[in-house]
Amino acid sequence: MTARYKLPGAPEAKVYLQEWRETKFDTQQALSNATGLPTPTISRYETGQREWGKGYLEALAYVVGCRVQDLFNPPPKALDSALRSTLLCYGVDESNLNQVIAIINTFSNRS
Structure with a gap:
């Protein structure tokens, strides 16, 4: 089931x-x-x-x-769930979420 x-x-x-x-x-x-x-x-x-x-x-x-x-x-498997949850809690719009995470990854060498 x-x-x-x-x-x-x-x-x-x-x-x-x-x-x-x-x-x-x-x-x-x-x-x-x-x-x-x-x-x-x-x-x-x-x-x-x-x-x-x-x-x-x-x-x-x-x-x-x-x-x-x-x-x-x-x-979304590519997104770190803790980062995603935090960004949503801080009011980041879902439509901008991937872009914001890409920027964070660029500066943190996580990509």
Whole structure:
């Protein structure tokens, strides 16, 4: 099974919780420790065996460092998630995010 979410009147959508979790936490247990959700619950969310609630999506997005709508797309693999989260927290517009990261990488020799 795959993690899916369905809004009333909308098509079902895949939720990429496992992929987003792996950008910040190595294990489901680590995410469990950060959220207070039991590890089996996180496992059921990741495999689609448990239905999503809006509050859970909001809490999990916050802890993994993305927005709720980001959970419906795989995380950008080329971006460092800590840097991405920090820039978003400081109000960098998502449309400028790649350009800002490229500039930072240029000055920090990370590219």
